[in-house]
Each structure stands twice: as C-alpha cells, then as structure tokens.
Amino acid sequence: MSLKPIICPSLLSSDFAFLARDSNYMLECGADWLHIDVMDNHFVPNLTLGAPIVKSLRKHTKGHFDCHLMVTNPETMIEDFKNAGANSITFHIEATESRGITQKVITQIKEAGMMVALCVKPKTPIEEVFPYVDQLDFVLIMTVEPGFGGQSFMKDMMTKVKTLRSKYPNLNIQVDGGLDPSTIDFASEAGANVIVAGSALFKPNQDPKETIKLFKDSINKHSPNW
C-alpha cells in the first residue's frame, strides 16, 4: 500500500479573527486537513481555543478538522469536540498513560465516530505507542516541544520516525513543528507522510500553494524507499 501525502496547515498561525477565511484559503491551496491546536495552559504553557470555536468554524468550512489536544484531561473533551464537528482527535500519551486511561480514551474517540491518534512529545520514547498502534489511524511525533508555533525543527526526532516507519510500513505518520521547505526532506526521507505546518504556510509573502506542492512532491519522492 502506498501512503499518500496529507498536508495539514496549523491554524495556530492563522489570523484567529479570520479563521474561516484562512481555513478555506488553505483548502483552495491544496491542503488536505485543517490542524487545530487545542492548548489548556496546563499541559502546555499556552491557551488557544476549545470546542465552541471549532463548532463556529464548522459552519463555514467542510474541511477535515484534525484536532491536536495538548490538554491534561482529553477524556473530558471528546464529546464536545465530536459535537463541534471534529473529524480526528489526537491526544498526548503523556496525559493519559500514567493514569492508566490511554486505552479508555482511544475507545471513547472511536466510539464517538472519529479518527484517533496518539502523540509523543520530544522526550517520550516512541516505543510507548507500540501497544496501541494497531488501533490508531495515525501517530503524531512532535518535532518541537508542544506549546508554540514558529520553533526550530528537531532533526533528532527523525530517529523515532524511522523506527516507527520500519515497524509499521502502512501507518500514517504525522510530524508537527518546524516543518518548512528546508526541513521537509528530513521528515519525508525518514518516513513521515502527514505534515503539519503553521508558520511556513501562513508567513506573509509566501505562496502556500507552492509550499504545499513542494511538501507533497518531497513525500512522493521519498515514499517508495520507505
């Protein structure tokens, strides 16, 4: 099976006053999913948006909402995000594993009818997700410390991507943080096919259509060698 590139603009870098306009513009430029960073100012030191704003946005776009929950208690938000129109929910294994509820939250998301993914922060070994991978739609490997856009890509995270890719050739692997035209080849060569990018796509004087194409070309070029 060959995996297709999935490009996910991070709305964290959009103009929050014009979320719908910016979301639809990215879809017109060839984006596949809309990446929505949910931060609770507890799991990460930043506060962004929650289900009510996602619900409002849903009235103005048909895009796939790829919700990245950087929150301490993801289990309390699943129903609200489902009702808001979320399509996939990614939660951090660091938020659930120590409480023994990772499996419960995966099941909760699947039963709500959404795609489900687990995410690992840079210091978390990728092996921690192995027991759950067979039930997941994708795995997110952070390539920055979660909390903010515009940080530098952590190239050493590619070891994790390679490990996961060699064990799971058919898995969608997402990377998030610092992806741009100068770093995409490291990610696609290592085996990532789902790319989150905020600043690289929303920066002024950039052509997001061109950048999205460049990302897809890079993945299509490297995926036959995975």
Ligand SMILES: O=C(CO)[C@@H](O)[C@H](O)COP(=O)(O)O
């Ligand atoms: O989850 C996060 C940050 O925690 C990301 O989704 C960022 O929003 C990506 O932004 P760039 O690094 O591409 O600017």
Ligand SMILES: [Fe+2]
């Ligand atoms: Fe994210």
